[in-house]
Amino acid sequence: MSAAYASGAPRSTVRATMRGAMSDGRRDYDPARIEADRQDAWAAADAFATPAPDGRPPVYIKPSSPFTSGNLHMGHVRDYSIGDAYARFRRARGDAVLFGFGFDAFGLPAEMAAIERGVRPADWVERCGERMLGQMKRLGFSFDFERAFYSSDESQYRWSQWLFVTLYEAGLIYRDDATVDWCDTCQTTLAALQVEDGRCWRCHNPVRLIRRPTWFLSVAPYLEENDRNLELLADWDELSLKTQHYILGRSDGVELDLPTPDGELLTVFTPHEGALSEARFVLLSPRHPDVERWTAEPAVGEQLDELRSGGWERSARDAAAVPVIDTGASIGGPVGAELPLFVSPIVDARFGPTAALGIPSIDEADEAIAARMPRAQGAQSPAGAEPPAAREATRYRAFDFSISRQRYWGTPIPVVHCEACGVVPVPVEQLPVRLPRDVEPTGEGNPLAERPDFLEASCPGCGGTARRETDTLDCHFDALWLWVPAAVPPEARAEQMFSHPDLRRWLPAERLVAGNDSGGFVFDQRVVTKALRDIGPFSFLADGEPFAGCLFHEMVIADGRKMSKHLGNVVDPDELVAEHGADTVRLAVLYAAGPAKTLNWNEGALRFASRFLGGLWKYAHERIAAAAEAREDEEAAADTAFIRERLGKWCDNGVARITADLQQLQMHKAVRNVTRLLERIQDYEKRIVKRRGELGKADFETLLEALALLARTLSPFAPHIAEELLLALGEDASVGFPAEGESLSRPMARNN
Numbered sequence: 001m002s003a004a005y006a007s008g009a010p011r012s013t014v015r016a017t018m019r020g021a022m023s024d025g026r027r028d029y030d031p032a033r034i035e036a037d038r039q040d041a042w043a044a045a046d047a048f049a050t051p052a053p054d055g056r057p058p059v060y061i062k063p064s065s066p067f068t069s070g071n072l073h074m075g076h077v078r079d080y081s082i083g084d085a086y087a088r089f090r091r092a093r094g095d096a097v098l099f100g101f102g103f104d105a106f107g108l109p110a111e112m113a114a115i116e117r118g119v120r121p122a123d124w125v126e127r128c129g130e131r132m133l134g135q136m137k138r139l140g141f142s143f144d145f146e147r148a149f150y151s152s153d154e155s156q157y158r159w160s161q162w163l164f165v166t167l168y169e170a171g172l173i174y175r176d177d178a179t180v181d182w183c184d185t186c187q188t189t190l191a192a193l194q195v196e197d198g199r200c201w202r203c204h205n206p207v208r209l210i211r212r213p214t215w216f217l218s219v220a221p222y223l224e225e226n227d228r229n230l231e232l233l234a235d236w237d238e239l240s241l242k243t244q245h246y247i248l249g250r251s252d253g254v255e256l257d258l259p260t261p262d263g264e265l266l267t268v269f270t271p272h273e274g275a276l277s278e279a280r281f282v283l284l285s286p287r288h289p290d291v292e293r294w295t296a297e298p299a300v301g302e303q304l305d306e307l308r309s310g311g312w313e314r315s316a317r318d319a320a321a322v323p324v325i326d327t328g329a330s331i332g333g334p335v336g337a338e339l340p341l342f343v344s345p346i347v348d349a350r351f352g353p354t355a356a357l358g359i360p361s362i363d364e365a366d367e368a369i370a371a372r373m374p375r376a377q378g379a380q381s382p383a384g385a386e387p388p389a390a391r392e393a394t395r396y397r398a399f400d401f402s403i404s405r406q407r408y409w410g411t412p413i414p415v416v417h418c419e420a421c422g423v424v425p426v427p428v429e430q431l432p433v434r435l436p437r438d439v440e441p442t443g444e445g446n447p448l449a450e451r452p453d454f455l456e457a458s459c460p461g462c463g464g465t466a467r468r469e470t471d472t473l474d475c476h477f478d479a480l481w482l483w484v485p486a487a488v489p490p491e492a493r494a495e496q497m498f499s500h501p502d503l504r505r506w507l508p509a510e511r512l513v514a515g516n517d518s519g520g521f522v523f524d525q526r527v528v529t530k531a532l533r534d535i536g537p538f539s540f541l542a543d544g545e546p547f548a549g550c551l552f553h554e555m556v557i558a559d560g561r562k563m564s565k566h567l568g569n570v571v572d573p574d575e576l577v578a579e580h581g582a583d584t585v586r587l588a589v590l591y592a593a594g595p596a597k598t599l600n601w602n603e604g605a606l607r608f609a610s611r612f613l614g615g616l617w618k619y620a621h622e623r624i625a626a627a628a629e630a631r632e633d634e635e636a637a638a639d640t641a642f643i644r645e646r647l648g649k650w651c652d653n654g655v656a657r658i659t660a661d662l663q664q665l666q667m668h669k670a671v672r673n674v675t676r677l678l679e680r681i682q683d684y685e686k687r688i689v690k691r692r693g694e695l696g697k698a699d700f701e702t703l704l705e706a707l708a709l710l711a712r713t714l715s716p717f718a719p720h721i722a723e724e725l726l727l728a729l730g731e732d733a734s735v736g737f738p739a740e741g742e743s744l745s746r747p748m749a750r751n752n
């Protein structure tokens with residue numbers, strides 16, 4: 001017997017006795033009690049506060065920014081369970097973790113909810129946010145709640161206004177006409193979700209389309225770089241990359257310059273390089289910079305106006321129904337024959353605001369258009385004529401989008417309209433332009449246009465009387481930088497939102513975890529990051545990418561269908577947590593499906609998680625109690641040493657696998673491997689019982705050590721029970737995630 005073993009014996013007996021005593025009254029798994037205990041302990045220790053710079057690697061994990069809807073849904077639970085497991089893992093591995101978010105609190109859904117309830121949106125949003133924060137805490141998510149914020153806070157939207165002015169001055173925001181739905185009765189513009197079967201959601205009268213000036217964000221200058229960079233994003237999962245490709249809508253092909261009757265050239269694109277001689281017409285986008293040249297004829301111009309005010313965006317992808325205008329003009333085709341020139345938004349839907357060759361013989365959409373346009377059928381190219389050399393070219397479907405809404409509940413657009421100077425941005429030092437908060441919108445008119453205290457301003461240019469812009473920014477604009485504030489200490493945000501030194505530390509975010517419907521947000525965030533890099537504040541982000549890594553997950557459905565009140569299949573996370581505990585719900589959501597798969601919610605995953613955690617709790621406490629009674633037997637210990645050693649190898653293996661799964665955010669696999677580790681431990685016990693009839697003291701010590709290791713690997717997923725088990729095993733609850741290769745410490749010590 002070794003000296004170390006002899007001297008260690010009395011101490012471990014004492015410890016084992018204490019364990020036995022402690023565990024007796026706590027044998028039953030009571031999630032409500034232990035989860036409250038652990039959450040109190042975390043709060044008391046301020047366990048998830050963002051660490052100040054201390055030399056450790058900084059890891060910013062960005063969860064999705066919830067709308068202030070008032071209720072977490074299962075999609076949130078999925079999102080935050082993945083992000084939280086990853087954050088806890090990185091923290092436990094010794095990294096400095098920032099895990100923070102803000103609410104996307106402006107926008108139409110909040111305004112409509114407030115209208116329905118007859119309350120002020122400001123109050124509604126605050127109430128919703130408070131409730132959701134409570135739900136998140138109950139689920140045990142390890143956010144730095146001190147860093148949470150609302151995009152509708154004045155201190156916050158002031159910086160949305162700063163961003164607007166900054167991008168405007170850089171030429172990336174401009175004003176142009178757009179088509180919007182308008183209700184004559186309510187005297188208001190309507191968003192798509194406020195129009196039901198062509199009628200107003202509020203008064204049910206028919207809606208019509210109108211053209212009005214709105215504000216646009218220009219993304220065109222950064223499309224190519226957004227595309228190019230996709231190859232650099234090694235830590236982006238397939239799903240998230242797919243959305244970026246889809247939004248770009250890249251087409252590769254060739255372009256060539258065709259002579260126009262007035263002696264100019266028109267550059268046309270086609271993805272069909274090998275079929276240039278079969279071109280039968282040219283299609284021009286209504287947004288093509290030269291379109292007016294071809295529509296000068298009054299009758300044609302009228303058609304173009306009609307097309308633009310007809311909401312063409314809605315049917316632009318359907319070649320059989322999309323509007324096509326014959327300009328009456330023709331230009332010289334690639335092989336000499338004259339090609340008729342048409343204007344149609346189908347070009348935008350396929351290749352962006354460009355000009356394209358129509359080649360009906362090999363392109364289905366072109367075939368459908370040719371069938372509708374008599375002039376497209378006449379053109380014939382001379383036999384044997386060779387088309388000219390064409391240049392390789394790329395087109396993107398992604399295009400500038402409108403960022404302004406005729407709504408009350410949003411960031412006021414910081415410009416004034418002056419009769420002498422026109423549109424004048426409000427100087428940055430005069431921001432914010434305050435949104436009056438004491439407004440109860442009714443859905444009629446525009447509340448801001450009826451408030452003289454808001455409307456009347458003096459022109460920053462000439463000092464004369466001016467009128468404030470009454471459009472507000474779409475919440476999509478607020479979201480362009482919603483990933484930034486969490487990286488800045490709250491007390492520094494007023495002065496240094498885009499200049500604080502911590503930004504260099506935390507950005508780019510190591511990982512964004514978000515739903516698969518966030519692709520558009522992320523794409524535009526990537527554009528704006530590049531703009532801010534070029535303008536200056538983000539010059540330290542050389543590639544202009546806000547997220548070094550990204551994981552998108554699919555949605556959560558029930559009974560094979562989207563969850564909705566209407567279908568009555570909504571699963572309420574609160575009810576699940578009340579019945580089963582947060583750990584069980586989290587584990588079930590993670591286990592049920594890999595992130596790239598739609599999670600079809602069912603009781604099976606819940607039963608599995610409940611059985612596993614309950615079983616583990618019981619098993620661990622029984623073994624802790626039994627260990628206290630175990631006998632010391634040197635000979636038996638020597639006889640089972642090889643089995644203890646084998647368990648050590650299994651543990652090594654398990655830890656390596658779980659670590660790899662966690663690093664790839666494949667939480668379903670990690671959870672499965674944690675459950676396998678328990679099976680291994682139980683198998684180990686069986687083997688010893690088979691050989692010796694019972695476990696000796698040395699065997700028990702190794703078993704408890706393995707259980708502690710298991711608890712540490714479980715803690716990113718089910719942190720409350722994992723920490724309680726560690727405490728019951730006499731360990732420190734905050735002991736880190738096992739390092740790779742860190743195995744059971746002592747199985748060999750018994751073998752000498």
Ligand SMILES: [Zn+2]
Nearest residue numbers: 183186200203
């Ligand atoms: Zn109406």
Ligand SMILES: [Zn+2]
Nearest residue numbers: 418421459462
């Ligand atoms: Zn002026």
